[in-house]
Amino acid sequence: MQDSKNLVIAIVLCLLILVGWSALSERMGWISKPDPAVVAQQQEQARKEAEAEKAKQLASATTPDGKPLPAFTPAPGREVTVRTPLYTAVFHTGGGIVRSFTLNDYRSGVAADSPDINMVDAVTAKFSPLGLVVNKQPSWSNGVWSYEGADSYDVAEGKSVTLTFVGEVDKVRVARELTFSADTYLVKERVRLATPEEASRSVRLEFTVAADSRFAAGGNYDAMRIAWDNDGSLAEESSVEKLAAVVTQRGRIYWAGPTSTYFLMAIMPAVSDNVGLRAWTQEGVFRASLEPQEIVVEPGREAVCDVSYWIGPKERARLLAVNEELAKSVDLGMFSLIGKGLLWLLAKFHGFVGNWGVAIILLTVLIKAVFWPLTAKSYASMEQMRRLKPQMDEIRERCKNDKQAMNKEVMALYKTYGVNPASGCIPLLIQLPVFFGLYQALLTSIELRHASFITYLPGTDMLWLADLSSKDPYYITPVIMGVTMFIQQRFNPPASDPTQQKIMMALPFVFTVLFLSFPSGLVIYWLVNNILSILQQWMMSRKRRLDK
Structure with missing residues (x-):
């Protein structure tokens, strides 16, 4: 029991000596506290060594084929x-x-x-x-x-x-x-x-x-x-x-x-x-x-x-x-396949003539030639409808109060003369995909951007059709296009319904306003197409007169 007490006393005395000696040494200046500046410097050195080790590890990273990453030293931008x-x-x-x-x-x-x-x-x-x-x-x-x-x-x-x-x-x-x-x-x-x-x-x-x-x-x-x-x-x-x-x-x-x-x-x-x-x-x-x-x-x-x-x-x-x-x-829209083919043809024509405006005209002539038989059939059907118009008007007047009887007699008239009222529309519907394909092709073709047709108004130094991707600055081509639409209507039989007649008469004006802001390359296409259509209708009318 006495031995245990002596052991405890010895431990306590040792602790007192250790603690007391440290306190006494600091008080008497025999030992000094660490300098905070030195401690901070040592910590900074340790941080730099750690970063250098990380950089070394990063530099040793390689690609799957064994090539090391490029060296890296931050530098000002230039x-x-x-x-x-x-x-x-x-x-x-x-x-x-x-x-x-x-x-x-x-x-x-x-x-x-x-x-x-x-x-x-x-x-x-x-x-x-x-x-x-x-x-x-x-x-x-x-x-x-x-x-x-x-x-x-x-x-x-x-x-x-x-x-x-x-x-x-x-x-x-x-x-x-x-x-x-x-x-x-x-x-x-x-x-x-x-x-x-x-x-x-x-x-x-x-x-x-x-x-x-x-x-x-x-x-x-x-x-x-x-x-x-x-x-x-x-x-x-x-x-x-x-x-x-x-x-x-x-x-x-x-x-x-x-x-x-x-x-x-x-x-x-x-x-x-x-x-x-x-x-x-x-x-x-x-x-x-x-x-x-x-x-x-x-x-x-x-x-x-x-x-x-x-x-x-x-x-x-x-x-x-x-x-x-x-x-x-x-x-190129839903008719992209057609549009791609037409763009290819347009580029070929441009290669021959060196002018995108002329190339558009040549392409329009080619398309019109391909569809000439279909449009001829459409015009012939419209001419038949024109000849039957007096009889149809008489039937409508006579049966104006009995719509069912009127429709029956009109259909009998069509059957008697072998006229199909839809035959004039079907050829045009067949051509619509080509028209829409070409429309989209001309609208999106970068070749027409800043491509000129007639650079200056004749006799002046004013820029005119110098950029086929932009509108006609003087609205000359849209107005002429509207006039050709009006002339083209004169060859077509008037609609039997008065409301339809008014709508058809207004269409040239509506299209003219619409085309005022169209790229001039597109306006040239529609204008040339209208002129060719008028020519075809005139030729067919002249042929009928000579046959008589």
Whole structure:
């Protein structure tokens, strides 16, 4: 028992000596407290060593083929210029956003000194087109970047060049590799991702584009909108009210982006399944983004995501060279197959004569020649109806109070003379798909943009049909077209019903007003078609008179 007490006393005395000695030493200055500044310096050194270790681990991350990630040292942003035969593009190294994208072959106006079209002007550049969003964070403002390369590149025919922007966003190493080719408006991008974390990391990427509404002339024939291809079907939204509230969709999105009738800025993910789309407007700029499926980045390994961008004119041949889905951005309507064939013929005629207006006239003559027998049959049927009109009027007057009897006698009259009242309409119905196909083809063909027919009014220096994609500035062709419609009506038998007669008489005026704002290339087609129809009707009338 005494031994236990002695042990307890010994332990207490030892503790008192240890505690008391430390307190006495500090009080007497025999030992000093750690300097806070030294402690902070040691902690900062430890943090830097930890970051260096993480950077070393990140640098050792490799692609599946064993290539290491590019080196990364944050640097101030600067501009890099890429020149190709088709365009001149300016990018900012702080995230790889595009500052300017000027098309070399397309001017903003008809005049020779008009500036070239810039797909990313000063207004659009504020919204960082081609900006990459990483885990909901804009990489151009919430990341640090570096770039090792020249300040400008000239890409010769048949060649390509790749710019690599390396950065870190949300503790994820990002390398953006943008490839530009001399013979296309397609810009390819490969995004390479790696993480220094010891565990796997989920990363969501969002690719963005933007375009100013000024790239569309406005109105019904060239409206700015957001378009996308969802599982092979073209969809569009031009309502500013709906886009202001943000339009969203998820599905098999092949491409999406702002578009006008003639120009397109679109994103195309390499993997189109389960892609999220957002479309909206902001300060008159139409914006769109695509978010592919979530990417899992394994430690010490690299993940890759591929996309492409189309920034330029909607030239069908170049779009088709990319893929059929992108070519659907040129909307040829429900009769697209006919429209494609007519566009091919139009281009062939242009190759022979070198003038798009003359090519439209030649194409109209060819279409009229093909349908000449059908229209002749239609006119012959209308002539038969004209000859029967006195008898039909007599029947209607006699049976005006007995509609059933009137219809019975009229049908008997048709049967007696072998007249089919629908025979005049059927040939015209057969031609409608061709008319609508050509209408849509001429309306959407970028070849007609700024293509001239008769550049100046004869005897003046005033621009006239200098742009077949815009309306006639002096409304000369629409008025003449309305006159030809009125003349054409004089060859047709008048409708038996007074109300129908009034409607038919008003049609030339209605069509004239409608065609005032039509692209002049379309007006030329309808005008020439009317003139040829009048000629055919006159020839048939003359032949009947000679036969008598």
